[in-house]
Amino acid sequence: MTTMPMIESDIHPAVDNPELPAFLPNDQLPPFDGDRIIQYREALREAMSEEMRKDKRVFLLGEEVAQYNGAYKISQGMLDEFGPKRIIDTPISENGFAGMAIAAAMTGLRPIVEFMSWSFSFVAADPILNNAPKMLYMSGGQFGCPIVFRGNDGAGGQLASTHSWCVEALYANVPGLKMAIPSNPYDAKGLLKTAINDPDPVFFMESERMLGDKAHVPEEEYYIPFGQARLAREGDAVTLVSFGRPVNFCLEAAETLAAEGIEVDVLDMRTIRPLDIESIIERVKVTNKVLVVDQSWPFASIASEVMAQICETCFDWLDSAPARLNTADVPTPYAKGLEYDYLPNPERIVDAVRKMLG
Amino acid sequence: MTQATAASSEHTQMNTAKADSPASGLAPTAKTATELPKEVLVKWLYDMQLIREFENRTMQAYQQAKIGGFCHIYTGQEAVAVGTIGCTNSDDPVITAYRDHGHALARGMSPESCMAEMFGKTTGCAKGKGGSMHMFDRPNWLFGGHGIVSAQTPMGAGFAFSEKYQLEVMGIGKKKVTLCYMGDGALDQGCFHEAQNLASLWDLPVIYILENNGYSMGTAINRHTANSENLIDRAKGYGIKAAKIDGLDIMNIYNEFKPIVDECRETSRPAFIDLKTYRYQGHSMSDPQKYRTKEEVDTYKDKDSIAKLCSDLMHMGHIDEAGWKSMRKVISDIVRASVEHAENAPIPEAGELYTDVYANPQKNLSPTATYTHGTKNPLM
Structure with missing residues (x-):
């Protein structure tokens, strides 16, 4: 038998010995609030840079990530620090470079593939859906695929139909992959660090509209475990379940409702696969009412899945039918006002909650 | 000792012999095939006949409904897998499409494991989870067996990228050449063009081996790809070294292909090879083959690559009629044993x-x- 420096001995393959970072329970993670205020994009950069300093298997590739310093400046300065062999500008060939990166992951490297937008990932649908999540299974456990695909997801700013895709419902349907959708800078860093270390393919959803959001991000290293939701706001009237950018809409709506004396929960799922159904059940037992807020289309959406799981697991705790609030079921419009109305915006959330409460 | 164990231990001996031969650890260094040691040449004949016999039994088992799904037979193309893999080191990555039994056997996968996979048994290479189209063999650096036409071509660039990255960034590993096989149908997929562009742009040591059997399923090459008589100019358009090689004569494959492998390893530049070959069976087991004539198939059978090598080796005095007969008997026993193994192996729980x-x-x-x-x- 031949020696396989990469696959067998020198470096642990993802399959045989997944080296997971030390995960802390939620209550031992560094404080969520603080005064080290940085942008969401900087938090992503910090996550990648910290992992790349520690682990030479990790590299970043994508369109404009190197010399241009990132189409959205997420990877700004990384070329200077890590050089062109690890921060790699690709041609506009998603199918080609995604497939290439998957092969690199099969041999033990840890690629981070940046899609400028998840809207552009469809031309790479075959490698990212047919190869990455199925490789371990169809090879009978011989080859894993420790890879992160990340990029902007959902409506940006008036980008119209083809550039505003929310891909989570389409992609989360596939077993073999994991999916994380951070709603804030703190989670962006902690979840991305976990994603890079996970031995399975992780689909990581960011949002162009959140990249400039500022919040406290601890300087220290921390890993947010997948499958643990965060109760972003506690109430008693209704539990709002959300993930990604709409969590912020929920928090805004919660403020408006609080002024009317209605206190709602906002539960940020953080990851879709795995989905922390226990935390949802726990809150449903308190509020007995649930509204799922999701920035993708309603038909067969993540909201549909969450509602189905709620009905399967805690139906008896519900005082009324679970409800969902999605984007309008139309292609994404260009006009500013139409785009706003299309999204599950704070006003729509407030209306939906009022309707639930009669 | 039962016949099955005897046959299987004989196969193990052949494999051990292979491990000591130049064909395994290090690629042979002879300039032309005729200068290669007798053992290497005889092993080629053995491997090609093993694939032929294995595929005969595969078809039989498929017709008996012991193998399910889609099943693509390699018969006729044996010289390609054996000849090209014979030019590489045993730890050079190999990836191919769904017509993959031949590559798996040429790479050293045990016939038991290959057959058991198709039978959907736990001792199959993928524990019965992949089937005919997904032959994966980590110890032998075979990365599949891929079902979507041309999906393997960006991945081929990826293994080359990975080996180069490990060498240059991590300071581990060595210079390797990735072999990425493809059928002529894969020429028409966009991702192959993306893969060629990336391979050339980034100096990736991958060789795309076009197993040009003339048909994209049932569509003849002049009906499915433009300028089909001159495919190598396309690769040259990407700045990739390209050559057209007669794929029916394994000696010729070695003579033409070995320098390309050596150069690829040395320069880290990709290459594209148009290897003209022919499949004797249909696209898959369910193909009635209305698109070609029996006469056309017979023309190629007259130029059979196994018969050619056998006659060459007899001419060279490396094997005689008795030796060839006993080799076929050994192989027949081994393949029969692989079927017995697959029949008796446990199904997945x-x-x-x-x-x-x-x-x-x-x-x-x-x-x-x-x-x-x-x-x-x-x-x-």
Whole structure:
């Protein structure tokens, strides 16, 4: 038998010995609030840079990530620090470079593939859906695929139909992959660090509209475990379940409702696969009412899945039918006002909650 | 000792012999095939006949409904897999499409494991989870067996990228050449053009081996790709070294292909090879072959690559009629034993459905499934 420096001995393959970072329970993670205020994009950069300093298997590739310093400046300065062999500008060939990166992951490297937008990932649908999540299974456990695909997801700013895709419902349907959708800078860093270390393919959803959001991000290293939701706001009237950018809409709506004396929960799922159904059940037992807020289309959406799981697991705790609030079921419009109305915006959330409460 | 064990131990001996021969650890250094040691040349004949016989039994088992799904037979193309793999080192990555039994055997996968995979048994290379189109063999650096036409071509660039990255960034490994096989149907997929562009742009040591059997399923090459008589100019358009090689004569394959492998390893530049070959069977087992004549098939059978090598070796005095007969007998026994093995091997237990989905199977990954770690396949 031949020696396989990469696959067998020198470096642990993802399959045989997944080296997971030390995960802390939620209550031992560094404080969520603080005064080290940085942008969401900087938090992503910090996550990648910290992992790349520690682990030479990790590299970043994508369109404009190197010399241009990132189409959205997420990877700004990384070329200077890590050089062109690890921060790699690709041609506009998603199918080609995604497939290439998957092969690199099969041999033990840890690629981070940046899609400028998840809207552009469809031309790479075959490698990212047919190869990455199925490789371990169809090879009978011989080859894993420790890879992160990340990029902007959902409506940006008036980008119209083809550039505003929310891909989570389409992609989360596939077993073999994991999916994380951070709603804030703190989670962006902690979840991305976990994603890079996970031995399975992780689909990581960011949002162009959140990249400039500022919040406290601890300087220290921390890993947010997948499958643990965060109760972003506690109430008693209704539990709002959300993930990604709409969590912020929920928090805004919660403020408006609080002024009317209605206190709602906002539960940020953080990851879709795995989905922390226990935390949802726990809150449903308190509020007995649930509204799922999701920035993708309603038909067969993540909201549909969450509602189905709620009905399967805690139906008896519900005082009324679970409800969902999605984007309008139309292609994404260009006009500013139409785009706003299309999204599950704070006003729509407030209306939906009022309707639930009669 | 039962016949099966005897045959299987004989195969093991052949494999051991292979491990000591230049064809295994290090690629042969002879300039022309005729200068290669007798053992190497005879092993080529053995491997080609093994594939031929294995595929005969595969078709039989398929007709008996012991093998399911899509099954693509390699018969006729044996010289390509054996000849090209014979020019590489045993730890050079290899990836191919769904017509993959020949590459798996040429790479050294045991016939038992290959056959058991098609029978959907636990001793199959993928524990019965992949089937005919997904032959994976980690110890032999075979990365599949891929079902979507041309999906393997960006991945071929990826293995070359990975080996180069390990050498240049991590300071481990060595200079390797990746072989990426493809049928002529794969020429027409966009991702192959993306792969060529990336391979050339980034100096990736990958060789695309076009197994040009003239048909993209049932569509003849002049009906499915433009300028089909001159495919190598396309690769040259990407700045990739390209050559057209007669794929029916293994000696010729070695003579033409070995320098290309050596150059690719040395310069880290990709290459594209148009290897003209022919498949004797249909596209898959369910192909009635209305698109070609029996006469056309017979023309190629008259130029059979195994018969050609056998006659060359007899001419050279490397094998005689008796030797050839006994080799065929050994192979026949080994292949029959592989079928017996596959018949008798255990089917996957029900719990196997939920293993090997995730390397880190956390809870709540699915509303209906609880995933667990898979067990390591003892044969892999």
